Amino acid sequence: AQNVTVDDIMTAYKQACQKLNCKQIPKLLKQIQEFKDLAPRIDCLDLKGEKLDSKACEALEEVFKRVQFKIVDLEQTSLDEDGASALFDMIEYYESATHLNISFNKHIGARGWQAAAHMMRKTSCLQYLDARNTLLLDHSAPFVARALRISSSLVVLHLENSCLSGRPLMLLATALKMNVNLRELYLADNKLNGLQDSAQLGNLLKFNCYIQILDLRNNHILDSGLAYICEGLKEQREVLKEQREGQKDQRKGLLTLVLWNNQLTHAGMAYLGMTLPHTQSLETLNLSHNPIGNEGVRNLKNGLIGNRSVLRLGLSSTKLTCEGAVAVAEFIAESPRLLRLDLRENNIKTGGLMALSLALKVNHSLLRLDLDQEPKKEVVKSFIETQKALLAEIQNGCKRNFILAKEKEEKEQKLQQSASMLEITVTEPLEEGLEEDGGDGSAASPMEEGEEAEETPTASANGTVELGEEEEEEDERPAAPRGAGESRCDGGAGDPVASPSSQGNERRILVSSPGRGHKIFVVTRVESLPERMAAATAPQNPAPDLNPELPPSSVNGESPKSGLSSGDPHPDADPGARDAPLPNGLKMDFAPAFPDVSVDGDGKTGGTCAAEHELSCSKNERELEELLLEASQDAGQEPL
Secondary structure: OOOOOHHHHHHHHHHHHHHHOOOOOHHHHHHHHOOOOOOOOEEEEEOOOOOOOHHHHHHOHHHHOOOOEEEEEOOOOOOOHHHHHHHHHHHHHHOOOOEEEOOOOOOOHHHHHHHHHHHHHHOOOOOEEEOOOOOOOOOOHHHHHHHHHHOOOOOEEEOOOOOOOOHHHHHHHHHHOOOOOOOEEEOOOOOOOOOHHHHHHHHHHHHOOOOOEEEOOOOOOHHHHHHHHHHHHHHHHHHHHHOOHHHOOOOOOOOEEEOOOOOOOHHHHHHHHHHHHHOOOOOEEEOOOOOOHHHHHHHHHHHHHHOOOOOEEEOOOOOOOHHHHHHHHHHHHHOOOOOEEEOOOOOOOHHHHHHHHHHHHHOOOOOEEEOOOOOOOOOOOHHHHHHHHHHHHHHHHHHHHHHHHHHHHHHHHHHHHHOOOOOEEEEOOOOHHHHOHHHHOOOOHHHHOOOOOOOOOOOOOOOOEEEOOOOEOOOOOOOOOOOOOOOOOOOOOOOOOOOOOOHHHOEEEEEEOOOOOEEEEEEEOHHHHHHHHHHHHOOOOOOOOOOOOOOHHHOOOOOOOOOOOOOOOOOOOOHHHHHOOOOOOOOHHHHHHOOOOOEOOOOOEOOOHHHHHHOOOOOOHHHHHHHHHHHHHHHHOOOO
């Protein structure tokens, strides 16, 4: 309805109650009076605990036709088949709620569930349905299963204590294999067994990679049922590997598995230990209140160490002693990502606490380690104080890790802000006065100082990025060690000519990447080769000199650091000529075009026969520049 006021709603509801001869609900009238902004969805309509017969449900339509809600709470409202059917039809027709709670209504019956299934299928806004302690029996389950299979918008489904064991679970699991929207499924307290029920759950995990939370607490899964679930998790990994690139954001695989109180033993932990190294999505694993024991933790340890995804692990009340705590400590020491560990309600004494404390000294990820605060009884009374000191040390270790994590998070947030759009900063060539200082340095020099060694590729023939006039290509490659394929052409310490990776002859593009530091791409432009030649000679000759003389140290033989093969041009050629051509991707066919020795004062070259033939018509520097430019443009068209 449009342009509705609170008074309109109150009047319509009161008239409906009078017409239907039913009592008004004071709790509802009070909430209506507190409604303020009616345009968007109101936060909550709370009718929890109110007895709603069919007439009371009919009167509620006067509210639902005028206002929409985020949450409609109908918990424990004694709904019968008629009342439930009427309410679900209204909620579906008026799209009254995004979150609906119908828990603790045990007399909804088949017609009520049929209306609920119709609501689930037709309502595009309903995301959350809580039906805890509401029986879903054999004759009702097919309606719900059909709704979940076809097209349900539900993201969260609570069906705890709904008598699902047997055929109802089989129908639901079969339907959910086709569902792509559900993310959280809660099936606690349903007496699910370790055979048929667990096999259905294993099959569900095998085919559905969209469900992220599966809560199975307080069932009878047993070790046999855990084997089925582990098999499903293994198969899920294969499905995730084969999925298309575009589906990765939705199909994450199972993130949380709760197996609290399912009579699991050390035998089941052997299955789980073999499965964990193969699961890449599981982040939370709760095994609390199972008689796992020390042997079970030992079976689990290697699997946990081999796993690369688990962040939270629940092992409270699992019959652990100091021996089991030592196995857990070994995992803590090896884990670079564990955030929380629960070891409460276990008999862990001084020895186990000492192992945990030592493990925390080398672990920098664990933020919370839950232990019993009261020390355990010891034969030696002084150990009681030792336990208290160790507990304090463990808490201090977690606090230290928390501070480190907070600092790291702040740094990552700054990086994300700076890289919300790809931030590229271009460093222009240095001034002439600084160019001589950079002549002997290269992109490898910062690595020697320990700054971003892995993240900074050297400017080499394989790592150089070329920018054409019409398109730009970026090529990121790992840095090569100095002297191994690195195209540095040092002519000696006094050589004023900058190397291909020096800052005077290049453009550095700094790309911020969240959480990965900076990547530096070294960029040279072969199109502007003549200008760069002039810039290279500028520090030694303030005025342009067409025939600069090279230092004596670079006349004979190759530079020891050049790393060039015998087929390469002489490393001590003309500065402009050797500055860029080969590192910029020029073919080796152009090597003979460069002289092997210095240039005479009259401009004549004294190089090899090939060089004399190639440059016989080059009487001045301008002709040489044109030849180089033509060669570089040809090379720019070659694929890198």
